[in-house]
Amino acid sequence: MKCKVMLVPIDPVHDIGLKMIARGLIEKGHEIIMLPPDLAMEEIVEQVLRTKNVDTLLMSRTLGYGVGELLARFIDLVDSTGIREKVKIGIGGMAIRPELAAELGFDAGFGPGTTVEETICFVEGREYTPDTLRTQKVKQDMTAGYDYAYHSTLIGDELHSITDMILDWVDDKTSPGVERAKVRDELWDIERWRSRQGNPEFDKVYPGLCGEIPRRYYQTGELHPKTRRFTVDEVQAFERYQKETKSRMSVMKLQHTRKKPMIFNQYGTGCPFMDIGHVIASEAWGADGVVHFDPSWGARTEGFLDGFLTHQEDGTVITPANLNRIHGGLEKSTLWQVRAHRGLNTPETVVLAGKIGADLTKINICYGALGAGTDPERMTVDGYHSILYAAKYNMPFDVVTNEELCGVPSYKAFAGMLIVADLARRLGARPILQPLFAYSPEVMIHGYMEDNYIDFNAAKVFALRSIINAPIWPGAPIGFLTHTEDRVQSAMTTALHTCLGSSLGVDAVSIASTDEAYSGGPITIPAKIDTLRAVAESLRFMGQAHIRETEQAQVYADRMVEGISHVLSDIIHCGDFVTAIHAGLLGSREEGAYPGRTGKGTVTIKKGVYEYDRSLCGREACQ
C-alpha cells in the first residue's frame, strides 16, 4: 500500500527529523510532499485541502513556547474543515510529548528519540515493534582469541621459573580454606540444595571447618551483627516485583560501532534485593557485566553463613541463597563475576560461584597477600587451589593490581599479576589482566600525570601487550582517584577513561558510579545510571576513532617492562615466592604494602583427602 504523506515543519528552521522521515518513506515507496517551514496554521490547512488524497499529515515542532495553544488551534481548524475525517495526523519533535498529542486529539505523538521506523509504521497503519536485534545482547567471552603467548621470551622464562617455585611450595600444603573448598566441591550438591533435599554429609563436616561466627550460626542460628533474614512477606513481594519487572525488561547496548570494551559495574549494597534492583537497572542502561562485592568482614571470617540474608553495611554477604537469588535475577546476556581474590574464603568462593553459575571470578595471590591483608603463605596456597577450581568450573578470572592504590609502583604490581597469570596458564585456567587506570600514589609522587591522564594508563596496556597476548580489562573502577563527589566531574572522568580504553582496544572496563567518591552512605542507582549514560555518550563520541598518546607513553611502557623483569629476576634470586612477598619484592612496607596477617599460621602439611587436621577447625583468623 502506497501512501501520500504531507510533511510539515512548523518551526522556522528545525526540519531535520522530517527530512530523515521523508527519506525513509521514499525508500518504502511512499509519495511525500514536504511543505516549507514556518507556515501559518491556516496555510497548512489550505495546502492539505488543495492537495488531493493526502493520507497522512506528519507535523514537527521543536520550539516549546506556546506549543499547546498553537496545536490546539490547528486541531480546531482541521475539525472545522473536515480534514480530520479523511487524514491521519501525527505530530513529533523535541517539544512534543505523546501525552500532549493525545490530549489535543492527534492520532499519534512522537517524542524525542522516535525512530524513522516508528513513524513509517504509523503511516502504514502497522503496529510498531522495536528492533529487538539492536538490543539483543549475547554473553561474550573476553578470553576468546588470546593464546597467552609470550612476546618477551625473557619475561616468559622468568615467569615459568617462578611458577615452578610456587608449584613446588604448595604441593604438600593445605589450609582451612582449601579444606572447606574441597568439602563444598565434593559434598555440596547444588541440585539437592535447590530442591531442598539437603546435603547431610556436607552439613556434618562443614561447620567444624569454620571459624567462630559461622560455626555459631550453624549451631545456634545466631547471625553476624547487622545481618537479618528476610521475612516471608518480603520474599513474596520481591518475587512479584521481579516477575513484573522481567516482563517489561529490555537492555541497551553501549558500544556503538565497536564490539568492546564490555562495561562492568560493581554492586554490593549489603542487600540482595537492593542489589538485584541495582543490577536490573544497570542492565537496562547497558551494563554488560556486574561484579559481586562482599563485605570486608567476610574476608576475615573462616567459612560462610547460610540462608537468605540482608546486611546493613557495604558489601553483600556471600551465602548460597544470596548468590543463587542474585544469579536468578540476571538477564541472560549479563556476565556475572563473583570476586574471590582475597581473604580466607577465596577457594570456596570460587567453588560456590562456579556451582551457582558465575561467568567470571577474581583471584590474585599477590594483592590478596599485600594490600588486602591475608597472610602470604595462606594466600599462596589458597590462591593456587582457587585457580584450580576456576579452571574446573570454566571461569576466567581477572588478576587485579590494586596494590598500586597502597603506593606500590605499577611495575611491581604488574610483576605480581603476571606471576599469577602464568601460574594460571600452567594450571589450565584463563586469566585476564587487570591493570588500573588510576591516578595512583606512584603517579602523584613522580608526577607521571602532570600533563594528562592518557600516557601512563596507555603505557600500562602497551607494556602488558609487549609481554603477553592476553585479555586486558582495566579497572577497577577506571579513573580511580580521579573521581570527586561532583556528579558531572565523576561521570565525565569515567567517560573519558572509557574513551581511552576503547581507543586502546581493551576487552572490558569496570566503571564507577557518580557517588563513588562519596563516603557518607551507600551508592545509589541514579548515580550508577549517570555513569552508564556518560559512558554511552563517550563510546558514541569515539566510534572507531582513536586517542593519540604522546611519545612519553612508550617511555613509561619501556620503563615498566624493564622494572617487571628486574622484579622477576629478584624473586628467582630470592628462591622462594612467599619469602619474596615478605621481603617486599612485590611491594614493600615503605611503599605502603604490608604483608597480610589474617590467617597467619593456618597453612599446614596435607594429610590427604578428608583426613582433616582437627586442630584447624574453629581456629579464628589473626585479625
Added chain:
Amino acid sequence: MLRSLNQVMDALDIETFFICQSEQEGKNLMLSLLTNMGFKDIDIVFAQYAGPGARIRGRAYVHRPADQYRWLFADTGKEGE
C-alpha cells in the same frame, strides 16, 4: 508525594545553586531544605562554592539496604515498615 516516595528505590538527590556567601552556608541551606521537606536521613554529597554562591548536591536516603522497601509492597496494600 508520599506514594511517590514509596517508589524511590534508594535515595533522592537534589541539586541546586544557592545564593550564599560560603560553602558551609550552602550546605546548611541544603540540609535545611531537605529537613523542611520532611526527610530525616540526609547528607551533603557534594558542595562547591565560587563567586556568587554554591552548587550543592544533597541526598535523602528513602530506603537504605536492609530496610523493608516500600516499593516491594506497592500493589499489595501492605506498606512495609
